[in-house]
Amino acid sequence: MAGKPSFFRRVVGGLWRTLALIYxxxxxxxxxxxxxxxxxxxxxPAPPVPSQAVLVVDPVxxxxxxxxxxxxxxxxxxxxxxxxxxxxxxIRALDQARNDDRIKEVLLKLDDLDSAEPxxxxxxxxxxxxxxxxxxxxxxxxxxxxxxxxxxxxxADKIYIDPLGYVLLTGYGVxxxxxxxxxxxxxxxxxxxxxxKYKSYVEPxxxxxxxxxxxxxxxxxxxSLWGIYKKTVTADRDITPADIDRYIDNYASNLVxxxxxxxxxxxxxxxxxRVATLDDLHKPLIAQVGRDPISGSxxxxxxxxxxxxxxxxxxxxxxxxxxxxxxxxxxxxGESVPGSAGGETISRLIDAxxxxxxxxGLVLRVDSPGGSVTAAERIRRSVVAFRQAGKPVVVSxxxxxxxxxxxxxxxxxxxxxxxxTITGSIGIFAIVPTxxxxxxxxxxxxxxxxxxxxxxxxxLSKPLSEPVKTIFQAGVEHGYNQxxxxxxxxxxxxxxAVNRIAQGRVWSGADAQRIGLVDKLGDVTRAEAAAAxxxxxxxxxxxxxxxxPPASWRGAMxxxxxxHISASLVPSWLAASVSTGAVDFLRGLTDPQGLYARCFCRLxxxxxxxxxxxxRDVLSIRHENTFxxx
Numbered sequence: 071m072a073g074k075p076s077f078f079r080r081v082v083g084g085l086w087r088t089l090a091l092i093y094x095x096x097x098x099x100x101x102x103x104x105x106x107x108x109x110x111x112x113x114x115p116a117p118p119v120p121s122q123a124v125l126v127v128d129p130v131x132x133x134x135x136x137x138x139x140x141x142x143x144x145x146x147x148x149x150x151x152x153x154x155x156x157x158x159x160x161i162r163a164l165d166q167a168r169n170d171d172r173i174k175e176v177l178l179k180l181d182d183l184d185s186a187e188p189x190x191x192x193x194x195x196x197x198x199x200x201x202x203x204x205x206x207x208x209x210x211x212x213x214x215x216x217x218x219x220x221x222x223x224x225x226a227d228k229i230y231i232d233p234l235g236y237v238l239l240t241g242y243g244v245x246x247x248x249x250x251x252x253x254x255x256x257x258x259x260x261x262x263x264x265x266x267k268y269k270s271y272v273e274p275x276x277x278x279x280x281x282x283x284x285x286x287x288x289x290x291x292x293x294s295l296w297g298i299y300k301k302t303v304t305a306d307r308d309i310t311p312a313d314i315d316r317y318i319d320n321y322a323s324n325l326v327x328x329x330x331x332x333x334x335x336x337x338x339x340x341x342x343x344r345v346a347t348l349d350d351l352h353k354p355l356i357a358q359v360g361r362d363p364i365s366g367s368x369x370x371x372x373x374x375x376x377x378x379x380x381x382x383x384x385x386x387x388x389x390x391x392x393x394x395x396x397x398x399x400x401x402x403x404g405e406s407v408p409g410s411a412g413g414e415t416i417s418r419l420i421d422a423x424x425x426x427x428x429x430x431g432l433v434l435r436v437d438s439p440g441g442s443v444t445a446a447e448r449i450r451r452s453v454v455a456f457r458q459a460g461k462p463v464v465v466s467x468x469x470x471x472x473x474x475x476x477x478x479x480x481x482x483x484x485x486x487x488x489x490x491t492i493t494g495s496i497g498i499f500a501i502v503p504t505x506x507x508x509x510x511x512x513x514x515x516x517x518x519x520x521x522x523x524x525x526x527x528x529x530l531s532k533p534l535s536e537p538v539k540t541i542f543q544a545g546v547e548h549g550y551n552q553x554x555x556x557x558x559x560x561x562x563x564x565x566x567a568v569n570r571i572a573q574g575r576v577w578s579g580a581d582a583q584r585i586g587l588v589d590k591l592g593d594v595t596r597a598e599a600a601a602a603x604x605x606x607x608x609x610x611x612x613x614x615x616x617x618x619p620p621a622s623w624r625g626a627m628x629x630x631x632x633x634h635i636s637a638s639l640v641p642s643w644l645a646a647s648v649s650t651g652a653v654d655f656l657r658g659l660t661d662p663q664g665l666y667a668r669c670f671c672r673l674x675x676x677x678x679x680x681x682x683x684x685x686r687d688v689l690s691i692r693h694e695n696t697f698x699x700x
Contacts, residue, residue: 119379120369122359125167127373128179129155129222133186135437135468136396136618155183155373157190157468158435158594163373164197165595166380168204174359176201177351177370178210178226180219187437187469188295188490188673189579191221193593195302198225211348214238217299220341224303229342230351236332237341239318242296242673244288248274257507261534263542265550266497269574271670275501287575291492291671294578298489309340317341390608392601393423394433394616397449400668401441401474403660406619411438413445416478419617420452424459429615431462431605433598434482440474440668442661443498443549449478450556457483462604466597467491467588472576472669476587477553480560483604486597487579487588494582495669496557497574498549500542502664504530542664549665561586576671 131154167173178198186194202208202225210223211230215237223229231237253260253275260275270284280288300311317324317339328335333345355368362369371379399410406412423429434453440446453463465471465479467487473495479485487493506516509531516531527538534542554568561568563586571577571585582588590600602612 117371117375119170119172119371119376120359120362121172122174123172123369123371124175124177124355124359125163125173125373125376126177126179126370127160127163129160129183129186131155131182132184133157133160133190135190135398135435136616157186157193159377160194160373161197161593161595163376164194164201167376168201168206173206173376175206175355176208177355178208178222179348180210180212180223181214183212183219183222186218187492188221188299189467189469189488189492190437191218192302192488192490193468194222195225196593197595198222202227209351211346211351215336215342216240217242221299221303223342225306228344230344230346231333231336231342232347233333233345235336237317237336237339238321238332239314241318242292242299244292244671244673246274246280246670248278248280250274250276250278257505257509257511259504259507259533261502261504261539261542262499263501263539263546264497264499264574265547266499266572266574268576269495269497269499271666271668272499272501275503288671291576291578291581292673294581295490295492295673298578298580307340313340390430390612391426391428391615392431392433392598392605392607392612393420393426393429394435394598394614395419395423396435396437396616397475397478398435398437398468401438401445401449401478403442403445403662410441411445413442413448415619417448417452419619420449420456423615423617424452424456424461429461430607430612431464431601432456433594433601433614434463434465434479435468435594436465436471436475436479437468438475438478439470439472439671440477440495441666443474443477443665443667444661444663446474446477446667450481453478453481457481462601464597464601464604466594467493467579468594470669470671472671473497473574474667475669477556477667480557484589484597484600485587486590486592486594486600487582488593489578489580489591491579491582491588492576492669492671492673493579494571494577494587495574495667495671496553496568496572498546498553498665498667500546500664500666502528502530502534502542504533506531506533545663545665549663549667553667557587574669576669 134154134156135158137153137156137159164176167176176198198208207228208226209228209230210226211232212219212223212235213232214235215223215231217239220237220239260272262272262276264272267283268287270281270287273281273284297311300314304311304314321335324335324339325332328338333342336342337345352368355370359369361367395416397411397416402410402412404412404414406415420432420434423432432453456463463482465482465485467475467479467485468491470492471479471487472493476493476496509516514531516529518526520526523535523537526532527535551565554565554572557563557572558565558568567586571587577585577587579588579591583591590596598614599609602609
């Protein structure tokens with residue numbers, strides 16, 4: 071007869087069974103509770119639109135071009151965070167409300183907007199202007215304004231700011247960390263192969279500062295975008311671009327002269343119309359549309375609930391649909407992952423639209439700095455095949471369509487961009503780090519034999535030989551010649567003409583149209599109408615069919631769990647400092663040939679440099695406001 075287990079074994083066994091039970095409960099929670107919560111979140115009935123209402127346009131987070139899949143749903147349900155707003159949804163809500171007699175006014179509530187790219191903002195400004203043509207008023211309110219928020223607010227009829235708020239405009243900039251000294255100390259040799267005088271993406275690995283060529287190029291397109299910004303924000307206000315310059319240059323001294331009252335300073339400068347809390351807006355809005363008997367606030371509906379109430383107009387039959395494929399984020403080889411566009415995934419979506427007899431044309435919405443050359447070329451070939459099938463392709467450039475983002479765009483029937491779209495950057499590079507010195511410092515040495523001169527020549531534990539360097543440089547030059555050759559053929563230009571405007575140089579959308587890289591300037595709705603016209607569709611009776619890959623629950627849970635583990639291990643300030651630099655690119659090193667067409671041209675402004683809640687709290691005491699009764 072077996073003896074009675076010891077006390078220690080009973081305690082350990084009890085703890086193990088307890089842990090197993092907890093694990094099982096968590097597993098059941100993931101499998102049952104989260105999907106149910108997601109289903110309820112997606113399919114909950116939207117409240118009806120009041121007969122007289124204010125449409126509250128409340129963009130949330132960093133504006134995106136496409137709604138996230140189940141990974142974003144899992145994140146929003148578990149963390150109780152709102153999903154980032156989709157630019158096209160905001161535009162559609164404003165356009166539908168324009169002719170909706172139930173909507174009497176629009177309130178732009180901008181305090182939840184974190185950041186947006188200039189091209190995206192111009193799309194939204196165009197939608198605000200179209201709404202105003204209906205004769206209905208638009209008012210804007212925020213607890214604070216940076217470049218992004220103020221650009222939207224500047225086209226409202228009235229701009230309100232919280233008494234504890236501020237209008238902080240800092241201009242545009244491009245700033246990077248440079249790692250040469252650090253890499254030298256670690257013994258890492260970064261071998262760079264590139265074509266293009268201005269292809270500066272690799273500079274952080276080879277220099278300690280920005281090169282003169284990169285500095286000149288960056289200032290050129292930054293000044294172009296900043297000039298467009300000042301014209302945009304002053305177009306509907308009684309101020310001039312020079313007033314914006316004076317406001318920024320004298321902000322510190324004028325703030326002191328106003329006793330530190332930033333809101334009063336903004337009003338005095340003519341940037342806002344009234345200093346008021348959100349509650350102060352309730353009375354005039356109640357007078358305009360009436361009081362909601364349940365909440366006691368004014369009759370209102372937000373953009374998401376409003377869109378859920380809209381009866382979508384379907385097409386009339388075969389050939390009445392435009393497919394919409396969105397390329398957002400770095401272009402990587404293989405399948406798409408959150409934040410990146412996979413060449414296999416995007417190509418498959420375009421091919422599916424080509425084979426669909428009900429699809430008459432394609433709108434390719436691009437918001438990408440580029441990435442893998444192999445992936446970009448795969449997407450470009452699918453675009454060419456789509457056109458060869460007798461169906462038109464129109465590219466709508468969002469905030470950015472540069473380098474590889476331009477590669478996938480060039481063969482469209484028409485390319486549309488906003489004046490502030492960042493594009494161009496036609497160039498290629500390859501980057502191969504080797505770690506022989508690093509390993510030697512650790513006492514690790516690499517040795518061996520091979521049958522040819524190239525055997526083991528691309529081992530990262532050995533320095534690259536001259537023949538290997540020649541091979542890489544020849545591959546980069548061949549890829550560059552292909553790039554400019556494709557552009558020349560697609561844009562009906564000579565290769566010499568393309569080469570003069572290429573070399574990795576970045577252009578604003580306005581300048582890109584001037585030099586022939588872009589056909590038309592306008593927002594996404596105009597690009598969609600152009601595609602419908604080329605496809606021979608009735609401009610008043612066609613529908614858009616967004617093409618998205620099937621949802622992956624496994625990938626969603628892996629992404630969710632992985633992000634939470636990394637968040638628990640890496641401080642938020644450190645994650646923010648590296649997420650926009652080298653680490654993001656290194657995660658995208660997936661090209662089988664090691665060739666990349668990518669642009670470092672993300673703007674840094676108050677919207678992003680002071681984008682976290684912690685930093686905003688330093689600048690201004692943050693108030694949480696709700697639409698409740700007075």
